[in-house]
Amino acid sequence: MPEPINVITSRTITLPQENIDTDQIIPARFLTTTTRSGLGAAAFHDWRYQENGEAISNTPFREEDRASHKILVAGANFGCGSSREHAPWALLDFEFKVVISTKIADIFKGNALKNGLLPVEIDPDTHRYLIENPGMELIVDLANLSVSSPNGGVNANFVVEPFSRRCLLDGVDPMGHLLNQDAKIAAYEARRVTYS
């Protein structure tokens, strides 16, 4: 169960590229793990390290920014590709709390919400402004569904699927919600048509 989220105030790291897929977020060779912890080391690994293991110097992910830059702003269709939940696990372990784009891929968005990484889809004009101003401080407010900046330069709204929002704000557990439907599931099973 993720920690409840309400307001996140932090700085941005910007990646203007479109179609950043889950193989970029965490390359497949790191998927042989059987736990969900410690994947931050693999987050955007090949954007941070050369093939010989040496750190890339001009990466957007600077170690000294980690504690202060918890909002990732990326180009359209962020998180496309595979269904690996390791992608939000890795980003969260890297200390990201929010991902902002104009469009966030379907399965990634669902996975992110279930783990307390807030996916925020905003309008193209605000998005362009954020991309052009890397490192700016933002206030992401899940209760009010707003993104703003302390100086007032940014003021945008976003939508989060209402059940997921309640889960994140109030700490509602989706597994618990499903387990509570037991009688209805049993009734469905009793009337279900099968052919073999």
Next chain:
Amino acid sequence: MPLNPIPKTLFQKLWDRHVVVPETAESPAVLFIDLHLIHEVTSPQAFTVMEERGLKVRRPDLTFGTLDHSTPTLPADETGALPYATADAARQVEQLIANCATHGITLFGMDDPRRGIVHVIGPELGLTQPGKTIVCGDSHTSTHGAFGALAFGIGTTEVGHVLATQCVLQRRPKSIRVTFDGALQKGVTAKDMALAMIAKIGADGGQGCAIEFAGEAIRTLSMEGRMTLCNMSIEAGARVGIIAPDETTLTFLRGREFAPKGNAFDAASEDWLSLKTDDGARFDQEVFIDASDIRPMITFGVSPDAAAPVDGTTPDMTAEAEAYMKFKPGRAFAEETVDKVFIGSCTNSRLSDLRAAADIFRGRRVKSGVTALIVPGSEAIRRAAEAEGLHEVFLAAGAQWRLPGCSMCIAMNGDKGDPGELVVSTSNRNFIGRQGAGVRTVLASPATAAAAAIAGHIIDPRPMLEGSS
């Protein structure tokens, strides 16, 4: 006259049949899942949650496991040890074996003649059937939609939900119908249809949607071709790709291990053939593609929508893609030299795919310096191919004939390209680094990939097909 009911799409019919609790403004629908497929990579953390919470698997009878992503495609050594890429990969496989044993789940393990890539064996064993809801912790679960099933990929948290409750929480997605009118030209395949469609609507053109494929070119497509097309739906961002069941579907399923038998099959068939979109049903979006216009396609960039006819030249692309792929806009694709060829994956590893490749390889040799890897989708396909002597065609041409698995599609089992290499691949994703760090991936059909292995460069396969019997 009774009032006509409101016309429904195929997707709506499938959805309505599985609603346990309807969707409201506050909560998603609770949908019952008829078939849950699991594999070693996306399930271990879900089983951990089950154990932490003291939960039992609700329907082990509807849950089936296979080993495919991390498994070696080279045989065991003389001691019987399989050449796993890493100790972690072996441990992951051991963990699924243990989890399935603990929870009473049927696992198609390494020694099982039914083992193979999850999206290949579901249909092959007749587990995949029209009208079912099917989920798996894998985005290419859309493959099973080829049978008129509602099939989609889920994350590991949802794998846990399905293990515990046999249900998922879902909002009903928007719908798109993609109609392929007309007939395909000779030498043009379902893979080319998929790439042409993604190039047209974009890698996010179907974001979160359910795509129904319809039209003359779909009705004449084999089940293998339909699977290839539905498989690639996710590369347009769609959650689901579906095709209405017809006689082709029934013929494919009849007699398969888990398909209904005898009278039960007839009863099922009658129901399954009713699963189609009613006349007048409304889609949120309609797309029309003239199938007769489609030529063999390849990708040239780092997203599957960067696709173009193989007999042409590289179009303009993003600076990032150009820097990575080193393809020059305006230069003929035929000038791009190939290092490796991979024929396999849940997209194109079925018997008809291997036959198409063998038609190119027969009587020819893989170009010196090119490595060609042929990886069947399942043990059953491996046996069938060998019974036809296809493996001898591949080996005689100088290609490698491997054991079933995901292999170079996801490159997590040790099968991969080397930095800078150009790989022509029948898989589904040309993302940066997908087939190994620095590897440049070009997606293509089995015929186009095989032709590239022979020529040593990208090439239109059709002239080679003319030369084959």
